[in-house]
Amino acid sequence: MPAPIDFYFDFSSPYGYFAAEKIDDLAARHQRQVIWRPILLGAIFKITGQQPLPGIPLKGSYALHDLHRCARWFGLPFKMPTRFPIAGTAPSRAFYWLQAQDPLRAVELAKALYRAFFVEDRDISNPEITANVAAKLGLDKAAVIAAVNDAAVKERLKSEVDAAVERGVFGSPYLVIDGEPFWGADRLDQAEQWLARGGW
Amino acid sequence: MPAPIDFYFDFSSPYGYFAAEKIDDLAARHQRQVIWRPILLGAIFKITGQQPLPGIPLKGSYALHDLHRCARWFGLPFKMPTRFPIAGTAPSRAFYWLQAQDPLRAVELAKALYRAFFVEDRDISNPEITANVAAKLGLDKAAVIAAVNDAAVKERLKSEVDAAVERGVFGSPYLVIDGEPFWGADRLDQAEQWLARGGW
Numbered sequence: 020m021p022a023p024i025d026f027y028f029d030f031s032s033p034y035g036y037f038a039a040e041k042i043d044d045l046a047a048r049h050q051r052q053v054i055w056r057p058i059l060l061g062a063i064f065k066i067t068g069q070q071p072l073p074g075i076p077l078k079g080s081y082a083l084h085d086l087h088r089c090a091r092w093f094g095l096p097f098k099m100p101t102r103f104p105i106a107g108t109a110p111s112r113a114f115y116w117l118q119a120q121d122p123l124r125a126v127e128l129a130k131a132l133y134r135a136f137f138v139e140d141r142d143i144s145n146p147e148i149t150a151n152v153a154a155k156l157g158l159d160k161a162a163v164i165a166a167v168n169d170a171a172v173k174e175r176l177k178s179e180v181d182a183a184v185e186r187g188v189f190g191s192p193y194l195v196i197d198g199e200p201f202w203g204a205d206r207l208d209q210a211e212q213w214l215a216r217g218g219w
Numbered sequence: 220m221p222a223p224i225d226f227y228f229d230f231s232s233p234y235g236y237f238a239a240e241k242i243d244d245l246a247a248r249h250q251r252q253v254i255w256r257p258i259l260l261g262a263i264f265k266i267t268g269q270q271p272l273p274g275i276p277l278k279g280s281y282a283l284h285d286l287h288r289c290a291r292w293f294g295l296p297f298k299m300p301t302r303f304p305i306a307g308t309a310p311s312r313a314f315y316w317l318q319a320q321d322p323l324r325a326v327e328l329a330k331a332l333y334r335a336f337f338v339e340d341r342d343i344s345n346p347e348i349t350a351n352v353a354a355k356l357g358l359d360k361a362a363v364i365a366a367v368n369d370a371a372v373k374e375r376l377k378s379e380v381d382a383a384v385e386r387g388v389f390g391s392p393y394l395v396i397d398g399e400p401f402w403g404a405d406r407l408d409q410a411e412q413w414l415a416r417g418g419w
Contacts, residue, residue: 067276076267077389081402091419092409189277202281205405209292219291 023052027193030107038192049214057111105144116166223252230307234404238392249414257311305344316366
């Protein structure tokens with residue numbers, strides 16, 4: 020059984036959203052599982068000195084243009100959120116809480132949260148909104164809000180972020196396939212070829 | 220006659236080197252000309268607050284790995300230069316000096332300079348070395364060194380960099396096709412599709 024693909028992403032990352040819509044099919048074409056791992060770029064950017072794209076002169080406005088063009092390229096609905104970037108803390112905690120019980124359903128939740136943010140322009144950094152998205156999938160709203168405030172869940176997210184940094188993760192999306200790292204939605208082609216050919 | 224493609228690049232940019240090896244064939248497949256435009260990222264990074272990849276924690280070491288993998292992906296020889304990054308001032312001035320006389324030969328020179336730096340590990344920021352590379356193409360070495368120190372040539376490069384910034388160029392490689400900007404060697408696929416389909 021080949022190793023699963025580690026898929027790191029931040030809920031505030033639009034390129035992460037694109038990858039989230041593609042990764043399961045990509046992996047399935049090569050008989051791989053995917054382990055979804057939300058991280059917090061805000062914490063990681065403190066280490067790398069990077070900053071969110073919108074604030075960077077010249078690059079920020081290019082990125083906005085590129086995002087819409089990439090969405091059409093990938094055939095995905097996309098609306099730049101009114102409030103951006105946001106902290107992915109609440110949705111990430113909800114994800115890890117659910118993953119501990121039901122990993123497949125947690126992936127469904129991650130996709131629903133991404134779409135809420137990048138298609139419906141709902142601010143998922145608000146625990147209420149994250150819980151509403153979860154409730155639509157049949158989860159208990161109060162349990163989700165409790166999870167977002169749960170010390171063990173908080174610790175789980177923190178340790179995931181620390182482990183990601185330890186592994187060299189600095190952006191979103193970021194894949195690790197058999198030890199090989201691929202950063203960016205524009206590396207999905209290479210990632211797929213790596214799976215097909217076993218490297219080059 | 221369709222408009223030419225503007226190809227912005229920095230002589231110290233490895234992804235710019237990859238694009239330089241691909242751009243003419245790509246353009247020719249779509250009956251386009253290419254206008255080569257060396258720029259100085261050092262000057263542009265002062266505006267955007269960016270910094271060269273090697274100095275960025277986590278991202279720097281990933282980039283080094285990605286460069287070698289991309290070189291193999293593109294089927295290009297590549298050796299990370301011992302001294303990196305360098306200022307592209309001397310090779311860029313030599314380029315614009317020659318372009319004013321013979322644009323096609325200037326492209327030949329640009330490719331030779333890129334290969335000198337990224338394949339043969341020769342420090343082309345040194346005007347002597349840039350002139351030696353030019354001499355191998357049959358150009359007069361003394362004339363190249365004089366050009367690197369010529370006030371009008373200096374001004375030409377400066378105005379090219381200013382015009383690039385004015386246009387929003389913030390990285391290398393950076394293409395503009397019929398007004399549409401594409402940043403990065405990982406946008407060559409989209410750039411080619413844009414030429415084929417006229418956008419999407």
